[in-house]
Amino acid sequence: MEYFIELLFSGLTRGSIYALIALGYTMVYGIIGLINFAHGEMYMIGAFTALIVSTVLSIHGLPLPAILILTGLAAAVWAGAYGYTVERLAYRPLRNAPRLSPLISAIGMSIFLQNYVLLAQTSDFQPFPALIPDVAFLEPYAAIIGSTDLMILIVSALTMGLLTLGIKFTRIGKAMRATAQDQKMALLVGINVDRIISFTFVIGAALAAIGGLLIASHIGQINFFIGFIAGIKAFTAAVLGGIGSIPGAVLGSFILGLTESFATGYVSSDYEDVFAFSLLVLILIFRPAGLLGKATLEKV
Amino acid sequence: MKRHSRALLRLLQLPFSEKATGTAFRAPQRPAWCTAGSAVQGLRKVVTIQSGKEVVFVMRSNHLFAVLAALALAMNGAVAASAAGTIKIGVAGAHSGDLASYGLPTLKAVQLVVRNVNEKGGVNGTPLELLIEDDACKPEIATNTATKLVSSGVRAVIGHTCSGATKAALPIYRDAKVLVISPSATTPGLTQSGEYPNFYRTIAADDTQARAQVNFAVGILKVNKIAVLHDKGDYGKGLAEYARTFIEQSGKAEVVLFEGITPGAVDYSAVIQKVKRSGAEAVLFGGYHPEASKIVGQMRQKRMTIAFVSDDGVKDDTFLKVAGQDAEGVYATGPADVSGNPITKAYREQFRKTEGTDPGAFFDNAVAAALALTGAMVTAGSAEPEAVAKALQTSEVATPFGRIKFDAKGEPIGIGFSIYQVKNGQFVQVQ
Numbered sequence: 001m002e003y004f005i006e007l008l009f010s011g012l013t014r015g016s017i018y019a020l021i022a023l024g025y026t027m028v029y030g031i032i033g034l035i036n037f038a039h040g041e042m043y044m045i046g047a048f049t050a051l052i053v054s055t056v057l058s059i060h061g062l063p064l065p066a067i068l069i070l071t072g073l074a075a076a077v078w079a080g081a082y083g084y085t086v087e088r089l090a091y092r093p094l095r096n097a098p099r100l101s102p103l104i105s106a107i108g109m110s111i112f113l114q115n116y117v118l119l120a121q122t123s124d125f126q127p128f129p130a131l132i133p134d135v136a137f138l139e140p141y142a143a144i145i146g147s148t149d150l151m152i153l154i155v156s157a158l159t160m161g162l163l164t165l166g167i168k169f170t171r172i173g174k175a176m177r178a179t180a181q182d183q184k185m186a187l188l189v190g191i192n193v194d195r196i197i198s199f200t201f202v203i204g205a206a207l208a209a210i211g212g213l214l215i216a217s218h219i220g221q222i223n224f225f226i227g228f229i230a231g232i233k234a235f236t237a238a239v240l241g242g243i244g245s246i247p248g249a250v251l252g253s254f255i256l257g258l259t260e261s262f263a264t265g266y267v268s269s270d271y272e273d274v275f276a277f278s279l280l281v282l283i284l285i286f287r288p289a290g291l292l293g294k295a296t297l298e299k300v
Numbered sequence: 301m302k303r304h305s306r307a308l309l310r311l312l313q314l315p316f317s318e319k320a321t322g323t324a325f326r327a328p329q330r331p332a333w334c335t336a337g338s339a340v341q342g343l344r345k346v347v348t349i350q351s352g353k354e355v356v357f358v359m360r361s362n363h364l365f366a367v368l369a370a371l372a373l374a375m376n377g378a379v380a381a382s383a384a385g386t387i388k389i390g391v392a393g394a395h396s397g398d399l400a401s402y403g404l405p406t407l408k409a410v411q412l413v414v415r416n417v418n419e420k421g422g423v424n425g426t427p428l429e430l431l432i433e434d435d436a437c438k439p440e441i442a443t444n445t446a447t448k449l450v451s452s453g454v455r456a457v458i459g460h461t462c463s464g465a466t467k468a469a470l471p472i473y474r475d476a477k478v479l480v481i482s483p484s485a486t487t488p489g490l491t492q493s494g495e496y497p498n499f500y501r502t503i504a505a506d507d508t509q510a511r512a513q514v515n516f517a518v519g520i521l522k523v524n525k526i527a528v529l530h531d532k533g534d535y536g537k538g539l540a541e542y543a544r545t546f547i548e549q550s551g552k553a554e555v556v557l558f559e560g561i562t563p564g565a566v567d568y569s570a571v572i573q574k575v576k577r578s579g580a581e582a583v584l585f586g587g588y589h590p591e592a593s594k595i596v597g598q599m600r601q602k603r604m605t606i607a608f609v610s611d612d613g614v615k616d617d618t619f620l621k622v623a624g625q626d627a628e629g630v631y632a633t634g635p636a637d638v639s640g641n642p643i644t645k646a647y648r649e650q651f652r653k654t655e656g657t658d659p660g661a662f663f664d665n666a667v668a669a670a671l672a673l674t675g676a677m678v679t680a681g682s683a684e685p686e687a688v689a690k691a692l693q694t695s696e697v698a699t700p701f702g703r704i705k706f707d708a709k710g711e712p713i714g715i716g717f718s719i720y721q722v723k724n725g726q727f728v729q730v731q
Contacts, residue, residue: 014567125590127624143576221622260570268559269560269561269570
């Protein structure tokens with residue numbers, strides 16, 4: 001039983017890591033129907049920004065909570081700026097192009113950003129400081145869950161809640177939904193569609209950057225390639241839950257994380273990916289739009 | 301019959317082509333008729349040019365065997381006669397092609413050693429002569445190379461570079477009673493199969509590292525339950541499989557977990573929980589430093605303090621930098637540091653003087669091979685393979701790796717892996 005609980009929490013940790021990245025994928029897809037393959041790079045750039053900012057701040061001797069908050073803000077703003085720029089450069093000119101073109105453009109952007117960071121920084125792994133300190137009340141449970149794991153869990157649950165509420169009840173959320181339903185009609189009723197789309201990208205990138213900060217401090221190292229690997233898994237999770245659906249992304253992430261964890265624990269970690277992707281195939285056979293995705297009729 | 305004639309053809313081809321001295325960088329020249337599988341049937345006329353004379357053979361298949369056999373005998377006799385005055389040593393390996401960078405440093409190393417020996421008057425007064433042959437690391441060329449060297453009358457060969465080529469060539473040398481010392485062929489079977497008593501090497505075999513890890517964990521750390529993890533790659537998994545075998549053979553410890561992890565994953569806590577549940581007292585990891593630092597970090601997060609023993613893919617400064625505090629106490633195997641050895645320094649310096657660059661892969665190993673061979677010849681007082689083999693196994697020779705000799709199987713005693721432990725952010729040799 002204890003072993004089961006340990007595996008459960010290990011799966012939840014994994015799941016919430018995936019969820020932090022998957023949320024951005026699913027949001028962008030929900031609004032403009034584009035799979036933003038450069039999203040993993042936003043995560044990676046967020047992590048690098050966090051590394052640089054936190055190093056500078058710790059040299060100035062700030063207390064750890066202040067470093068954490070300022071670093072989070074800086075990473076979110078900086079990655080948000082990247083998100084905005086990438087959208088302006090790589091996707092907006094292709095707004096009315098066939099659907100494949102922005103997809104290719106996204107892959108190109110991803111490769112460009114990876115190599116940009118490779119050249120601007122280094123190809124080596126860089127150590128990432130543990131920004132979230134161990135807390136005393138978790139010490140009896142250290143073998144099950146650490147402070148960073150708990151923080152990741154809380155943050156991903158919190159962002160999911162806030163995003164869902166925001167999209168449902170705020171003005172800009174309403175505008176986002178309108179844009180998602182029909183861009184032309186949204187324009188007709190006076191919504192600045194371009195601005196809404198930019199906003200979506202900025203939010204998505206900022207979320208990824210927060211994810212980058214938390215996940216990097218969980219695994220303790222970063223390099224230019226982490227975005228690709230994490231991005232693939234998060235994308236799988238988003239598809240599993242139903243891409244375009246925000247609760248779906250979180251659900252899909254947890255299912256993926258738990259499957260991997262239990263497969264490792266009860267079968268073998270050699271087959272971790274086999275189980276994860278078999279599950280994906282199964283779910284897509286019976287629910288092609290994912291668990292919580294809405295099946296939409298598309299005229300292709 | 302057909303197979304016989306082809307083997308003979310191969311044998312015969314060698315005296316026909318030029319002698320190899322000084323033609324280091326040329327691929328072995330094979331007459332076109334020798335490469336085609338069914339050449340024997342179609343063979344009507346063979347033209348060879350030797351010492352200015354043109355010899356024309358017109359052959360029919362049924363006479364082929366006798367003619368070739370006679371010819372081969374005559375050629376070998378001639379070569380043996382001309383061998384007086386020098387001791388011939390072959391250098392075979394990859395001198396061209398993709399893997400030339402693994403073979404050329406060996407050639408240079410042997411040339412340097414032989415030059416030094418000859419400057420001092422040779423081995424017991426007899427100068428050494430090098431015969432250089434390229435095998436491009438290809439087994440099918442290596443057999444030709446070997447035949448060529450054997451029929452030129454070499455007493456010993458330093459090479460080949462690659463394990464595959466070495467394995468292909470060894471039976472030919474064995475049948476001719478020629479000693480072979482490879483500076484770079486690491487496949488364990490070459491020595492351990494017992495098929496090639498004429499084979500020696502001056503590099504640790506692939507399984508030596510796993511053996512060092514297991515001996516350390518079982519013998520020094522005295523753990524009884526070991527979890528073996530690997531990264532599913534050729535290097536990591538290979539090492540882990542050897543380690544598992546050795547642990548089981550030792551009889552003193554058991555493998556309680558053997559698993560591959562996915563490189564690059566964001567979290568290894570599930571597999572760590574599994575290690576904990578297995579009751580392992582040590583983790584033996586085969587793989588590289590990015591995964592090792594994540595696993596160690598997460599083990600320490602989960603307050604697991606059991607020993608972590610890893611390999612030379614982890615014994616890297618990046619590991620120290622990334623794992624930071626968590627790296628403390630981690631064990632890793634790695635080749636012993638020989639850069640302080642005076643012989644190593646002297647030969648590296650000579651290389652830099654003549655070539656202007658730093659020596660490449662296996663240079664130290666090749667220097668060791670050449671020194672061991674020439675040293676054994678001096679000790680034995682002759683170049684007779686049997687006497688030299690005995691000297692290799694009984695008397696130590698000073699090499700870049702310190703004083704080494706060989707065990708009965710041909711493995712070097714004294715070239716191996718050391719155990720390092722991270723202490724205060726540095727790898728410190730502990731054994």
